[in-house]
Amino acid sequence: MNTRVEEVRIDLGHIELAAHLYGPEHGQPVIALHGWLDNANSFARLAPQLQGLRIVALDLAGHGHSGHRPPGTGYSLPDYVQDVLQVARQLGWQRFSLLGHSLGAIIAVLLAGAVPDKVTRLALIDGLLPLTDEATDAPARLGEALLAQLALADKKKPVYGDCERAVLARMSGRLAVSREAAELLAQRGLMPVPGGYTWRSDSRLTLPTPVRFTLPQAMAFVRRLSCPGLLVVAEGGLLAPRLEQLDGLPLEVCQLPGGHHLHLDDEVGACAVAHCFNRLFADS
Known part of the structure; x- marks a missing residue:
């Protein structure tokens, strides 16, 4: 197992992204x-257990130590996809695999569906499709997002008196994680401010999405996947209640015990996920 981790920064011109680099x-x-x-600490337990891979674990734009997008712009899924393509170009990678959790899995599927010749393997953890809307919901969705953007200037980030309080808050968030997972995310996600600590993430990340795909649009990306792929579904995660809807998709599905962050919550979950993905990457 290779446990060496290198901190790198990747200048894309429009934004600088931070990342952890693992493997040979x-x-x-x-x-x-x-x-x-x-x-990027989301992969701190998993990445060292994946064999024979050169892994660049990004802080996505607006997260961790990466830059925030300029004022007047936002965090749309196509923008994330474009960032990933530019990262690959900067690294000199013509073809590459994608490992994604949750939002990261969604970004990976969109990229692999849009430019299938670029992606060689898809390793997904409890994420597949973006949230979707009916076409008739689009005007109300955009209106909600526009008003939330106007109100953002009056909102303040929470400030925690010490790191422990921030860790406890992360543990009990909407997508709860173990203490160990919260501590790993806090290591990279907190910054000191007057009065204590707050999260580095851009406040705009919490705004409503102005435009969503319809379900047929989202499914079109999945149907266009052409590379080998494996989706790990957490038994206590987001996809398990809809497991029957995954039948017939061009992906192998593996259901494992654990919550949405099963790859980070503990070593048992990380080992189980690694076992699945090592098999995927060995079949090359």
Whole structure:
């Protein structure tokens, strides 16, 4: 197991992204994409257990130590997809695999569906499709997002008196995580401010999405996947209640015990996920 981790920064011109680099220099190229409001430490338990891979675990734009998008712009899914493509170009990778959790899995599917010739393997953790709307919901959705954007200037980030309080808050968030997972995310996600600590993430990440795909549009990306792929579904995660809807998709599905962050919550979950993905990457 290779436990060496290198901190790198990747200048894309329009934004600078931070990342953790794992694995042998000549390993299979993999870009790892974390979930919403997480950071590159999402893969701190899993990445060292993946064999023969050169993994670049990004802090997505607006997260962790990466830059925030300029004022007047936002965090749309196509923008994230474009960032990943530019990262690969900066690294000199013509073809590469994608490892994604939650939001990161969604970004990975969109990229692999849009430019299938670029992606060699898809390793997904409890994420597949973006949230969708009916076409008739689009005007109300955009209106909600526009008003929320106007109100953002009056909102303040929470400030925690010490790191422990921030960790406890992360543990009990909407997508709860273990103490160990919260501590790992806090290591990279907190910054000191007057009065204590707050999260580095851009406040705009919590705004409503102005435009969503319809379900047929989202499914079109999945149907266009052409590379080998494996989706890990957490028994206590987001996808398990809809497991029957995954039948017939061009992906292998593996259901494992644990919650939405099963790859980070504990070593047992990380080992189980690694076992699945090592098999996927060995079949090359």
